[in-house]
Amino acid sequence: MDFDTFLGEVESRGQLASTEDALRATRITFEALGRRVDAEDAERLGAQLPGELERFLTKEDAVERFAWGEFVGRLVEAGDYDEGAGGTAAYHARVVLSVVDDATTEGAVGAVRERLPAEEDWDELFALVDRSGQAADAE
Structure with missing residues (x-):
């Protein structure tokens, strides 16, 4: 998937107002995730992306250990979301x-997911991935 297609998908699925909003959401998600894994x-995951x-x-390069709630807080702060927009x-x-x-090979996102603590709420990050996989399994 190329850069423009990727951002178009984020914009469409997220019902965002613009490609700039899609890029912002992607950037802050990747930067926060990149600090956590x-x-x-x-x-390995990034190599499959534009x-x-x-x-x-x-x-x-340095890994920080923080919980799901802090991840969301970092998104809010970095994305300049309104307070309470977690x-x-x-x-x-x-x-x-x-x-x-x-956009990536099967199992690429799952490999990252396996590195996150199972006892925390990190499954929240993968809720749409799970829903998409369930729909594919039902077909």
Whole structure:
């Protein structure tokens, strides 16, 4: 999937107002996720994405351990969302991950997911990926 198609999918699925909003949602999601997962995992996933997007995911080398709630807080802050817009920021991140799942080889998103703590609410990030997989299984 090329850069423009990727952003078009994020814009459409997320019902965002513009391509710029889609790029912002993608950038902040990738930057926050890139800080949370090992550099090797980020590079492996990023290698399957357009170079313009890969750089957001792979710009950090050091891994930070933070919970789902802090991830959402980072999205809100970096995306300049209104206060109390954590649900919107989290939804946009879920949209981005669903497009990533469609744009990469099977199992690429799952490999990143396996690195996140199972006991926390990280499954929230993959809710649309799960829903898409269930729909595909039903066909």
